[in-house]
Amino acid sequence: MEGSNVFRNCLWNLMIIGFCLSSFVHSVEMGETCSSSSRCDAGLSCQSCPVNGNTGSTCTRIQPLNPTSKVNGLPFNKYSWLTTHNSYAITGANSATGSILISPRNQEDSITNQLKNGVRGIMLDTYDFQNDVWLCHSTGGTCFNFTAFQPAINVLKEINDFLESNLSEIVTIILEDYVKSPGGLTRVFKASGLTKFQFPVSRMPKDGKDWPTVDDMVKQNQRLVVFTSKKDKEASEGFAYQWDHMVENQYGDEGLKSCFNRNESSPLDTTSRSLVLQNYFGTNPNSTQACGDNSSLLISMMTTCHEAAGQRWPNFIAVDFYQRSDGGGAAEAVDDANGRLTCGCDSLVYCKSNAPFGTCDAPPPKSAPSPVSGGTGSENPRETPRDNAASTATGLSILGMISAAAFLVWW
Ligand SMILES: *[C@@H]1O[C@H](CO)[C@@H](O)[C@H](O)[C@H]1NC(C)=O
Ligand SMILES: *[C@@H]1O[C@H](CO)[C@@H](O)[C@H](O)[C@H]1NC(C)=O
Ligand SMILES: *[C@@H]1O[C@H](CO)[C@@H](O)[C@H](O)[C@H]1NC(C)=O
Ligand SMILES: *[C@@H]1O[C@H](CO)[C@@H](O)[C@H](O)[C@H]1NC(C)=O
Ligand SMILES: CC(=O)N[C@H]1CO[C@H](CO)[C@@H](O)[C@@H]1O
16 A cells, blocks of 8 residues: 555656656747747747748747836836737638628737737727727728728727736727717727726826826726827817827838828927827738838837937837737837836846836846736747647657656656
8 A cells, every 4th residue: 555655656746847847848938949839938929030031930029028017106108018000900800790801900819818918009990880889990981891890899898808807907098080979989988897997088197297107097096098089089078189198100111211200190209298109010911021020120210219209219119910020029129118218228128126227237148038927829820739739749758758767766
């Protein structure tokens, strides 16, 4: 009896040791060759970038560091947030009308997964449609069956769920708003549950002053910031008119060449607007090309925009296919902006917690920061089940070998 107990305990220990070692074997850092996302460190996905000549797959950043992870308690406008352009226009989505959908797609995973990956700026196009508010990617301010994605409430509920389960997170929604029905937005925000989180317009600073601190926003549970492109809704429904609070550069192909304000925005150096949004995506969304508009180009344009915006780093960095890059991508750009904004270092990676502004760590020999925000790249389209099976098999055979070796030593 006793002998078999010892044997059982022993096997149990071996399995634990084997398991620990096999998960160690799984860790692949940023920039290293990979066979599937599950083999990369947390916050990375396994992808290639043929337009840059990188045909082999490497582990690639898809999550920024949590902006408040090094220096907390600053005003909201002293942080930078990863933002998805047309967050709802997702590859593979069908129109909820049952019609074919001809609109271009700009992202590849659900809003829920975007939020998990650290996206905190959500851009939505809202329309009156079928006696409701829908998300459409349309033209002329009118939604059609073949440009209609789904009722806005579905996505707003996803955001509500995230805010309800993550009590210190702040999310910003930026609406390209075509809703004309009186009270239409108010109704759908109420129905989704989001109204209780809404940061009131009355607390938004005028004349370029600082926003309340993120701590204060969290404490008051005012963790949802909403902007609309429709001026009259600030007075009529309490949705902040975007262009009174924010400047934005030109989007599309023109915006990949130089940095100047888009038509609706005041000039970028208008400091009476406290918030700066940097768009960086081509006119025609193209998932193959997206990794080519990669961190080096995005980051160099960020420096150009910093000059154009009166030495201000962007509070929102808006991209298509946010997960795609040939290395650091949009996540790295956001870390860089947060480093400059919160601690005066070139990246948040080099900031020291609670140290005076400008106290920076030397860059490590190999920068592979492990992200703070949770989530996985599990919806990344490049991951194939075959690769997962292969890596599990490798893990198991290594586990077997280690167990056998430990078994011999043990006895
Ligand atoms: C649009 O879709 C709705 C279903 O959501 C359907 O009832 C209607 O007939 C469609 N309209 C057209 C013009 O196809
Ligand atoms: C710029 O915006 C104004 C209204 O703000 C509009 O009348 C004009 O057509 C726009 N110009 C372009 C080139 O989009
Ligand atoms: C997307 O980008 C790739 C790489 O630049 C290009 O070869 C392809 O033609 C583009 N697709 C479209 C539809 O423009
Ligand atoms: C959000 O909440 C979920 C569920 O509690 C948790 O798993 C996740 O790590 C949280 N994410 C963040 C960014 O706090
Ligand atoms: C399209 C393009 O300019 N891609 C560049 C992306 O960044 C890498 C290095 O980070 C360059 O080698 C590519 O040329």
